[in-house]
Amino acid sequence: MRRSARLAALSMLAVLLGCTMPAPVPLPALGFGLATTDRSGPAEPDRRRSGFEFMGEQTQAMQRDDSANPAMLGVQDGEMLWNTAPGPQAKACVACHAAAQSSMKGVAARYPAWDGQLARPVNLGTRINLCRQRHQQLPPLTADHQQLLNLEAYVGLQSRGLPVMPDPDPRLLPFRERGAQRFVQRLGQLDLSCAQCHDQLAGLKLAGSVIPQAHPTGYPIYRLEWQALGSLQRRLRGCMTGVRAEPFAAGSVEFVELELHLATRAMGMALETPAVRP
Amino acid sequence: MARTLLNIPKTAQRGEVIEIRTLIAHKMDSGFLPDAQGQRIPRDIIQRFACRYNGEQVFSAELFAAVSANPYLVFYLVATESGMLEFEWQGDNGFTQTERVPITVT
Numbered sequence: 001m002r003r004s005a006r007l008a009a010l011s012m013l014a015v016l017l018g019c020t021m022p023a024p025v026p027l028p029a030l031g032f033g034l035a036t037t038d039r040s041g042p043a044e045p046d047r048r049r050s051g052f053e054f055m056g057e058q059t060q061a062m063q064r065d066d067s068a069n070p071a072m073l074g075v076q077d078g079e080m081l082w083n084t085a086p087g088p089q090a091k092a093c094v095a096c097h098a099a100a101q102s103s104m105k106g107v108a109a110r111y112p113a114w115d116g117q118l119a120r121p122v123n124l125g126t127r128i129n130l131c132r133q134r135h136q137q138l139p140p141l142t143a144d145h146q147q148l149l150n151l152e153a154y155v156g157l158q159s160r161g162l163p164v165m166p167d168p169d170p171r172l173l174p175f176r177e178r179g180a181q182r183f184v185q186r187l188g189q190l191d192l193s194c195a196q197c198h199d200q201l202a203g204l205k206l207a208g209s210v211i212p213q214a215h216p217t218g219y220p221i222y223r224l225e226w227q228a229l230g231s232l233q234r235r236l237r238g239c240m241t242g243v244r245a246e247p248f249a250a251g252s253v254e255f256v257e258l259e260l261h262l263a264t265r266a267m268g269m270a271l272e273t274p275a276v277r278p
Numbered sequence: 279m280a281r282t283l284l285n286i287p288k289t290a291q292r293g294e295v296i297e298i299r300t301l302i303a304h305k306m307d308s309g310f311l312p313d314a315q316g317q318r319i320p321r322d323i324i325q326r327f328a329c330r331y332n333g334e335q336v337f338s339a340e341l342f343a344a345v346s347a348n349p350y351l352v353f354y355l356v357a358t359e360s361g362m363l364e365f366e367w368q369g370d371n372g373f374t375q376t377e378r379v380p381i382t383v384t
Contacts, residue, residue, distance in 0.1 A: 067285035070348040073303040076281050227306075227347035
């Protein structure tokens, strides 16, 4: 059976070189205002799967149990940050927004959203930083700052179980479209696009790891590989350096466009924040 | 002060075997990894964990550099009497954390 082994090796090489790909996984019609009227017959079953379903049983158990999920340590800290004034001049988040349990319910599910002042979409982390600058008169936290991630996790937790509902603001459309183009754009020395792995090869393996469908339903996530809480942009950076491309700058509009496309792709899937991933 | 997550039943029957789950926020730097500048990050780990039940030590563990960040320890106890469960983590750089949780045994 050495021949089949060689064939397998060859096809793996073909995958790495970005040659002929198997047929893409059919995804249900996504996007806004896309009615299903043009389709005849019964609706296609939803073949989208959260990364949760690609994990091992033990990792799944870790996420299910809040007392075993290390991300809940960050949530505890986020709750404290939400309720504490960060300085003598600054008000606490809770002073304007009231209790997060009610005021932040569903908020994380609709980000990235439009920011009028910047005239561009922003993700939840940037929104928290803008709030710090505009209403608390504090310098922004650096990208992937522990406190920022903890606050994001606490705000995200309030939307756990709710469906991902991207902002329907029409001003987001050009950004969303550019994000969709970035998803299929080949990048880096390996010349691979997001879609080539996460649409066409999802469920198969890259070395020892299962390739998930790339639905951002649990961010910020506690990733076992990182041994820490991390953002979607950190995850995207990991993929970009993986194909040997230069990652977009932290907080750049390019990243937010991609995040917008991913949120649209995952529309209707349940939010799991804060999720555990291998 | 490190954050901890403790999952302990509030009440138990006398003689019942109860599950104790503990999770503590700690980076557990092994001392072998370099930082972004290539300098070795000095070791900073939790070395010892102990659980005392009304003052008597009922479980302890030694932790080493290979244990991952945010150590999660699960163990079992026989509930004998109402009282206090005390958890103590000790580590490098004088790290120490103690948590107390009451338990009612009927």
